[in-house]
Amino acid sequence: MRDRLPSRHDVVQVFAVLWFAVAGWTFDRFSWQFASWSNFLDVETLVGILAYRIAASLLESLIILAFLLVLCLIFPPKYLKENFTAKGTIFVLILCGSLFGFWNLFNARSPGVIMADYAALWLICTVVIALLIAHFSVKIKKVSAIICWISDRMTVFLYLLVPITASGFVIILVRNIF
Amino acid sequence: MSGFSRRDFLKVASLMSAGAFVNSIYPSAASWSNQSQKNPNILILVMDALSARNMSLYGYVRNTTPNIARFAERATVYHSHYAGGNYTSPGTASILTGTYPWTHRAINMRGTIVQSLVDKDLFALAGDDYHRVAFSQNMLADVFLRQSAKNIEEHIPLDSFRLNRHPSLKSSWFSRDPLASYYAFDDSTLNRTNTSTFLFNFLNVASWKSIESYSELSPEYPYGAPFNAFNFFDNRVVYDALGSTVQDLAQNPKPFLTYFHLYSPHEPFSPRQEFVGQLIPDIPEPNKPFHPLSLNHFRRKGLMPMRQKYDEFILDVDDNFGRLIDQLETAGILENTYIFLLSDHGELFERGEHGHLTPLMYDALLHIPLIVHEPGQKVRRDVFAPTSNADILPTIARILQKEPDSALEGRLLPGFGGAEDLERSIFSIEAKLNTARLPLTRASISMIKGNKKLIYYFGYKSQDDIFELYDLHDDLDELDDLFLKDTATAKRMKQELLDSLSTANNKIRR
Numbered sequence: 001m002r003d004r005l006p007s008r009h010d011v012v013q014v015f016a017v018l019w020f021a022v023a024g025w026t027f028d029r030f031s032w033q034f035a036s037w038s039n040f041l042d043v044e045t046l047v048g049i050l051a052y053r054i055a056a057s058l059l060e061s062l063i064i065l066a067f068l069l070v071l072c073l074i075f076p077p078k079y080l081k082e083n084f085t086a087k088g089t090i091f092v093l094i095l096c097g098s099l100f101g102f103w104n105l106f107n108a109r110s111p112g113v114i115m116a117d118y119a120a121l122w123l124i125c126t127v128v129i130a131l132l133i134a135h136f137s138v139k140i141k142k143v144s145a146i147i148c149w150i151s152d153r154m155t156v157f158l159y160l161l162v163p164i165t166a167s168g169f170v171i172i173l174v175r176n177i178f
Numbered sequence: 179m180s181g182f183s184r185r186d187f188l189k190v191a192s193l194m195s196a197g198a199f200v201n202s203i204y205p206s207a208a209s210w211s212n213q214s215q216k217n218p219n220i221l222i223l224v225m226d227a228l229s230a231r232n233m234s235l236y237g238y239v240r241n242t243t244p245n246i247a248r249f250a251e252r253a254t255v256y257h258s259h260y261a262g263g264n265y266t267s268p269g270t271a272s273i274l275t276g277t278y279p280w281t282h283r284a285i286n287m288r289g290t291i292v293q294s295l296v297d298k299d300l301f302a303l304a305g306d307d308y309h310r311v312a313f314s315q316n317m318l319a320d321v322f323l324r325q326s327a328k329n330i331e332e333h334i335p336l337d338s339f340r341l342n343r344h345p346s347l348k349s350s351w352f353s354r355d356p357l358a359s360y361y362a363f364d365d366s367t368l369n370r371t372n373t374s375t376f377l378f379n380f381l382n383v384a385s386w387k388s389i390e391s392y393s394e395l396s397p398e399y400p401y402g403a404p405f406n407a408f409n410f411f412d413n414r415v416v417y418d419a420l421g422s423t424v425q426d427l428a429q430n431p432k433p434f435l436t437y438f439h440l441y442s443p444h445e446p447f448s449p450r451q452e453f454v455g456q457l458i459p460d461i462p463e464p465n466k467p468f469h470p471l472s473l474n475h476f477r478r479k480g481l482m483p484m485r486q487k488y489d490e491f492i493l494d495v496d497d498n499f500g501r502l503i504d505q506l507e508t509a510g511i512l513e514n515t516y517i518f519l520l521s522d523h524g525e526l527f528e529r530g531e532h533g534h535l536t537p538l539m540y541d542a543l544l545h546i547p548l549i550v551h552e553p554g555q556k557v558r559r560d561v562f563a564p565t566s567n568a569d570i571l572p573t574i575a576r577i578l579q580k581e582p583d584s585a586l587e588g589r590l591l592p593g594f595g596g597a598e599d600l601e602r603s604i605f606s607i608e609a610k611l612n613t614a615r616l617p618l619t620r621a622s623i624s625m626i627k628g629n630k631k632l633i634y635y636f637g638y639k640s641q642d643d644i645f646e647l648y649d650l651h652d653d654l655d656e657l658d659d660l661f662l663k664d665t666a667t668a669k670r671m672k673q674e675l676l677d678s679l680s681t682a683n684n685k686i687r688r
Contacts, residue, residue, distance in 0.1 A: 021376075022375065022376060025375070025376070026375070033365075036286065036287070036288075037361060038613075039286045039289070039612075039613045039614050039615070040283065040284075040285075040286050040289040040290050040613075040614040040615075041290065041361070042293075045357055045358045045361070048355065048358030048359075048362070049358050049361045049362040050362075051362075052352075052358065052359060052362030052363065053362050056362075056363075056375060056378065057375065060375050060376065060377045060378055063377060064376075064377055095376075096376045099376040099377055099379070099380040100376055102380055102383065103376075103379050103380065103383060106383045116383055116384060116385075119380065119383060119384030120384070123380070123384075172355075175352075175354070175355040175358065176352055176354045176355050177354075
């Protein structure tokens with residue numbers, strides 16, 4: 001089974017991109033709402049909110065990564081495991097974009113809430129399309145090299161996100177125990 | 179099995195859960211019957227967005243409230259009762275704190291009450307002498323209950339009595355941190371309309387059945403089942419469950435103080451089929467011009483059908499209220515219970531506006547019902563002097579024989595120790611564009627004094643330092659602005675309003 005999984009180094013690089021995207025979106029939305037919340041919430045509550053949201057972003061990133069690794073186990077190595085950094089990065093970015101697009105359509109006046117009934121179909125189509133794009137795009141060497149370069153650079157953000165998230169978990173524990 | 183539909187199951191399940199909830203509070207409730215010797219119970223029922231202008235009890239031409247009128251025959255009816263603000267946060271906070279929005283500072287959308295007042299709110303006032311139970315179907319009001327968690331013994335979750343299968347609130351996982359977890363999850367991360375995640379929100383949306391999927395309810399709810407932005411619900415189930423809850427609470431030797439904040443008749447207006455088309459289809463209504471601060475510019479032709487649906491929804495709510503009161507009367511609870519029926523704000527269908535999220539301060543938005551039943555009351559009393567939702571807390575303090583905070587802006591209601599003061603000034607404030615911690619710089623303030631009403635709009639780009647003056651006795655539709663005609667009254671009221679605003683702003687500066 002281990003033969004079908006990518007190396008830890010590759011996994012960390014893909015995870016760095018994924019977590020950066022999810023946490024970045026989290027921070028962006030927090031700062032957007034902060035303008036409103038800061039009108040009436042105290043600093044303690046605001047820190048608590050941020051802690052919950054950072055923890056949620058880590059959890060979300062881990063679930064998506066786990067899903068990707070399960071796909072690695074299912075598919076033959078040539079589809080995902082080989083050149084995993086590039087393929088995995090493309091896959092998670094397409095997946096996040098698609099999930100965001102689905103939410104936008106859900107909130108649109110049309111088709112609106114009816115979208116909820118097509119969630120499973122949307123997800124299946126997204127996974128298939130993301131796998132195909134990931135598989136074929138890395139055949140272009142330049143694309144593969146650029147994606148790998150970006151993933152490699154993104155790992156630096158782990159040094160920032162790990163301590164922030166650890167602090168977030170501590171804050172959540174304190175708020176829910178004491 | 180064919181005679182027992184999914185809807186029947188949901189009703190029974192909701193009632194059972196309410197019963198189980200109360201039984202968990204009182205394991206030996208049946209053995210505690212000692213009604214006659216305990217202090218009176220207090221039941222506060224807030225019907226969200228119920229305008230007195232649309233209630234037949236207060237003279238509306240459509241017969242929207244026959245059951246509330248029946249209840250009023252043994253209660254005190256306040257004819258000039260006003261909300262503290264024109265939407266839920268400021269309006270509800272005035273009920274709970276006995277102060278105006280410029281003091282309690284719950285002025286922002288999803289805003290909170292200043293902590294020093296939470297410690298002296300309605301629930302804190304009642305103290306341990308009373309069993310305090312609270313339920314709100316409106317999230318903006320539920321925030322205040324979360325703030326006051328330590329003062330409330332039982333906070334019935336907002337998503338109780340829902341029709342949708344999945345619970346909608348994730349903050350319930352963090353019961354020890356109700357406020358921050360609400361803002362972190364239900365107000366954002368897992369909010370279907372305001373997300374901050376990719377996967378979680380996708381799963382959240384995916385679990386959401388479309389409105390069309392509630393088709394089994396459609397014959398009864400032609401406009402869809404009532405919806406409070408988090409859950410679908412059936413008012414019959416909600417009112418029955420609350421009636422059962424109150425009956426169980428009445429078995430307790432400790433008196434109860436309950437605060438029920440029910441979402442209907444708030445938009446979306448969803449009357450049951452049996453109430454659709456039951457009211458006069460068209461009624462005369464003056465064509466009022468658009469206000470410069472009107473945000474929507476709805477045409478009158480479009481507003482009238484909305485008002486028709488709103489009226490039908492009020493009729494539906496009134497029917498449920500009638501059943502609740504009958505249930506409580508049969509159980510003998512009216513003999514030992516004060517019942518406060520009121521609203522947090524009204525609803526507007528004029529001047530291009532629809533709803534209540536507006537800077538405007540016209541009568542339909544602020545004039546709300548207040549009907550108070552005293553234990554054993556058999557005859558009706560009518561009070562015409564102006565009163566405010568800020569008066570609820572001092573009045574309840576009097577009933578509880580507790581000393582309220584001296585800084586309260588509300589007074590005792592006439593009939594409960596207060597004088598009928600026709601010249602008293604009543605304020606309503608809309609200031610959601612301000613920072614709660616700073617003096618008000620952009621807001622709408624209404625001041626009612628006798629028959630006159632002064633509205634002050636300030637800080638808006640298009641309307642800065644604008645006053646309007648109306649005579650509510652001769653011109654209830656507020657069409658004839660007297661500010662430049664009755665200059666003596668205008669000058670006097672303007673000075674009082676500006677002085678009051680200055681005092682409130684100075685308190686914040688300090």
